Amino acid sequence: MPEQTVTAFPKDLLDARRELHEVHAELHAFLEDKPWSVGPSEGWDDVETGRWSPSVRPATDGWAEEDIRAREALQERIWKLSEFVITHTFWGTLSGPDRVDARTELIQASMPAPAETESTG
Known part of the structure; x- marks a missing residue:
């Protein structure tokens, strides 16, 4: 269960x-x-090249257009939510270390409970 908050965050x-x-x-x-x-890629295998960080990637046809659009929609939602959280007027009521502490507290207070996390993967 998320920790109890000390800060009274606005509901929104x-x-x-x-x-x-x-x-x-x-x-x-x-x-x-x-x-x-x-996107489509032939992939590569540079394990035998002796590079300091060899990698292998299989060939792929890339993503379907509908998957690309779905990912873009999720990313767009993340950007909009992030912007809302970061620029919320509440942050103007705090300064310095209090603002930093409150931002950390908000993240902890808003995290899903462990049972919720386990069910989502």
């Missing part, structure tokens, strides 16, 4: 931050079964 700010957690989780789940490259 707390709701937006909770939704931001949810949309991030939704994007993460969405990306799990997608190819590594959005």
